[in-house]
Amino acid sequence: MSKETNRRDFIGYSFAAVAAVGGAASLVGMKRAWDPLPSVLSGGFTTIDLTPIKAGTPETFEWRGKPIFVLKKSADMEDSERDLKVGTDRYTVAIGLCTHLGCIPAWKKDKWKCACHGGQFSPSGKQIFGPPPRPFDLPPFTVEGNTIVLGNAGPEFKKIAAYLATQV
Numbered sequence: 001m002s003k004e005t006n007r008r009d010f011i012g013y014s015f016a017a018v019a020a021v022g023g024a025a026s027l028v029g030m031k032r033a034w035d036p037l038p039s040v041l042s043g044g045f046t047t048i049d050l051t052p053i054k055a056g057t058p059e060t061f062e063w064r065g066k067p068i069f070v071l072k073k074s075a076d077m078e079d080s081e082r083d084l085k086v087g088t089d090r091y092t093v094a095i096g097l098c099t100h101l102g103c104i105p106a107w108k109k110d111k112w113k114c115a116c117h118g119g120q121f122s123p124s125g126k127q128i129f130g131p132p133p134r135p136f137d138l139p140p141f142t143v144e145g146n147t148i149v150l151g152n153a154g155p156e157f158k159k160i161a162a163y164l165a166t167q168v
């Protein structure tokens with residue numbers, strides 16, 4: 001083998017090595033670009049402890065940038081197929097966006113009222129007045145003891161979602 005050939009081989013191997021390192025680096029870069037951000041990963045699930053929620057006044061939580069209403073129903077509030085039953089308690093769990101054009105309704109005494117165009121929702125999340133075309137939407141959740149975990153569709157969610165599908 002001549003000296004010239006050895007030199008060419010060396011240059012060839014060097015290019016191959018640089019290309020391999022560059023390729024690996026760009027793969028790492030692509031993976032970083034495609035992977036969800038850490039904030040998105042941690043925002044995928046939200047755990048809500050139902051224990052401190054007082055009956056009759058809804059609490060608002062956040063899940064994937066959306067408000068989530070959780071109302072522990074008081075004894076005088078209507079029963080609904082939509083009720084999530086945990087032990088002896090009944091809850092309304094809902095995405096807190098008006099189903100008309102997406103404003104965030106506020107709880108006023110015994111119902112949610114939407115300031116944008118006057119829509120109203122009952123404690124069961126049903127549209128009862130104004131332009132909203134359907135009940136509040138249901139976020140996917142699972143029930144674990146006295147907590148609900150938003151982000152996964154468990155059996156309780158599926159049962160209520162099947163009921164809501166008949167209400168549209």
Ligand code: FES
Pocket residue numbers: 098099100101102103114115116117118119130131132
């Ligand atoms: S957005 Fe709520 S009534 Fe129009």
